[in-house]
Amino acid sequence: MIEGIFVEGLIYGIMVLGVFISFRILDFPDLTVDGSFPLGAALMVQCLLLGMNGWLALLVAFAGGVLAGVVTALIHNHLRVPNLLAGILTMTMLYSINIRILGNRANVPILDQSTILKQVTEKFTGIIPDDYILLVFFVIVALVVKVLLDLFFRTDLGMTMGAMGNNEQMVISQGVNPKTLKTIGVGLSNGLVAISGAFAAQYLGFADVGLGQGIIVSGLASVMIGEFLVLKSNRIGVLTLCALAGSVCFYAVMYVGRFYGYVIHMTPSDLNLIKGVLIIALLIATQAKKLKVPFKVAK
Amino acid sequence: MIELKNVSIVFGQGTVNENKALNNINLKVKEGDFITIIGSNGAGKSTLFNTIAGTYVPSEGQIFANDKNVTRDPEYKRAKYIGRIFQNPLLGTAGNMSLEDNMTITHKKGMKWLRRSLNSKTREMFRQQLVQLKMGLEYRMKENLVMFSGGQRQALTLLMMVLSKPSLILLDEHTAALDPKNAEIVLELTNKFISEYHLTAMMITHNMTHAIEFGNRLLMMDGGEIIFDIEGEEKKALTVEKLIQKFHELRHKTFENDRTLLAED
Ligand SMILES: Nc1ncnc2c1ncn2[C@@H]1O[C@H](COP(=O)(O)OP(=O)(O)O)[C@@H](O)[C@H]1O
Numbered sequence A: 001m002i003e004g005i006f007v008e009g010l011i012y013g014i015m016v017l018g019v020f021i022s023f024r025i026l027d028f029p030d031l032t033v034d035g036s037f038p039l040g041a042a043l044m045v046q047c048l049l050l051g052m053n054g055w056l057a058l059l060v061a062f063a064g065g066v067l068a069g070v071v072t073a074l075i076h077n078h079l080r081v082p083n084l085l086a087g088i089l090t091m092t093m094l095y096s097i098n099i100r101i102l103g104n105r106a107n108v109p110i111l112d113q114s115t116i117l118k119q120v121t122e123k124f125t126g127i128i129p130d131d132y133i134l135l136v137f138f139v140i141v142a143l144v145v146k147v148l149l150d151l152f153f154r155t156d157l158g159m160t161m162g163a164m165g166n167n168e169q170m171v172i173s174q175g176v177n178p179k180t181l182k183t184i185g186v187g188l189s190n191g192l193v194a195i196s197g198a199f200a201a202q203y204l205g206f207a208d209v210g211l212g213q214g215i216i217v218s219g220l221a222s223v224m225i226g227e228f229l230v231l232k233s234n235r236i237g238v239l240t241l242c243a244l245a246g247s248v249c250f251y252a253v254m255y256v257g258r259f260y261g262y263v264i265h266m267t268p269s270d271l272n273l274i275k276g277v278l279i280i281a282l283l284i285a286t287q288a289k290k291l292k293v294p295f296k297v298a299k
Numbered sequence B: 001m002i003e004l005k006n007v008s009i010v011f012g013q014g015t016v017n018e019n020k021a022l023n024n025i026n027l028k029v030k031e032g033d034f035i036t037i038i039g040s041n042g043a044g045k046s047t048l049f050n051t052i053a054g055t056y057v058p059s060e061g062q063i064f065a066n067d068k069n070v071t072r073d074p075e076y077k078r079a080k081y082i083g084r085i086f087q088n089p090l091l092g093t094a095g096n097m098s099l100e101d102n103m104t105i106t107h108k109k110g111m112k113w114l115r116r117s118l119n120s121k122t123r124e125m126f127r128q129q130l131v132q133l134k135m136g137l138e139y140r141m142k143e144n145l146v147m148f149s150g151g152q153r154q155a156l157t158l159l160m161m162v163l164s165k166p167s168l169i170l171l172d173e174h175t176a177a178l179d180p181k182n183a184e185i186v187l188e189l190t191n192k193f194i195s196e197y198h199l200t201a202m203m204i205t206h207n208m209t210h211a212i213e214f215g216n217r218l219l220m221m222d223g224g225e226i227i228f229d230i231e232g233e234e235k236k237a238l239t240v241e242k243l244i245q246k247f248h249e250l251r252h253k254t255f256e257n258d259r260t261l262l263a264e265d
């Protein structure tokens, strides 16, 4: 089951790309994620139960995530609520909404509905060893999302978003409304998170309102691991690849902790502590790394 | 062009910190004007710019751009025809992005969409424009701007602003944070661009000599008011001594900013 280690990292990698967009590109610490991840899962499961095609259901999940992000951005933009609080507000409301979507239940399993994953497995069984079908599939899905994002951030709109995260005044001076950029960016970010949630639901075989708990911390830890892996770069292609690699590393560590943690008397509930400690360790390590690099004297 | 009618700005209205930063300003900026602005610290110069640019909404009065009332237009909308450069050279460009990316974002004003305008043709156009700066930046288009000096970044901001053809440019002590050599270069470029591209400009400076040397019109501000507005031949005849004396006559106090006196070189 070694491939399972990587599959999780790739599924959640799409969420990490979303977190990377909000935290790193937009400089908008967005906590909506903890709600939009289970939203994606809930929408996927409900749509499947209604007999919808899996890919169409994925589109619905994406749209739901975008909407959640847009709500956060609008609260922040128009009510002058700090971005952290705006995200918490949406996340809190999403908890109720997700239960509603799941038909007033906290957990809904996928029964014999045909998920995207089942279709893919059926199609490729015999061609690729069964154990590796999902691994190959998610490598492709993650890379497709990554490449699409790379292309997006190389357009004028994408570049301007990148500039805003760095220097909002510059964007205003260009006659661009930063509120519009934030709405698009946070929407896109949560759309990706919801897609990740939708795939997670298919992989796990159920949707649960608790799926999103602590997702933002995992996402952030993954982003930070990715940044730690390579030297500083401004190439968007490198940055998104790092985010994915960070996710694979992070979830591999969590996987090992979950399945082999008992060796050192660890229980699954210890994982949250481990995540926090991991982030703190990364913060310390990043600072140590920064101090070691001598400042370049610009002449 | 731009006209301010009875504009006042009050900060902290109704609190103990109430502060009238602009007091009933009336100002008409004519097309082609190059106005230099002097005044001691806290006189309201930056507040005047922020009000023209739309960062602050006036507590009273109206602002017109080409006879259109723009008093309530947000800053990003006015930015389409008003260019600004700040004292902080980092504010004009994105340090985490390459020179060519920065130019792609800034060469046209307004909302950007899903096009990619950076291609071999625009790259060549940017390269040619960079040559005007005579800083060799045309060979460094793929470098991140964090690697550039403050002077280079300010010169770039100036160039990119000029290329977007604004009807008015606001320069707020834009050379004050640079070392003397770079300040000189950026000021020269400013003057060159303003005359070559026939720009309408307002420039705040703490250097009286520069205020006299450059432009066709000079404003002196104090206590949130424009106390002195002079142009044409009259301005040409000004000297630093006359300016200081004028200030003394008008306000019955000495010009408090020693820096301005020392910066006569
Ligand atoms: N955002 C602000 N909030 C409160 N007071 C301000 C603000 N901006 C400027 N002021 C006050 O307004 C006055 C004028 O400031 P400013 O326009 O920056 O002066 P100058 O640029 O001429 O040195 C000062 O007393 C300053 O403290």
Ligand SMILES: [Mg+2]
Pocket: B045, B046, B047
């Ligand atoms: Mg000032």
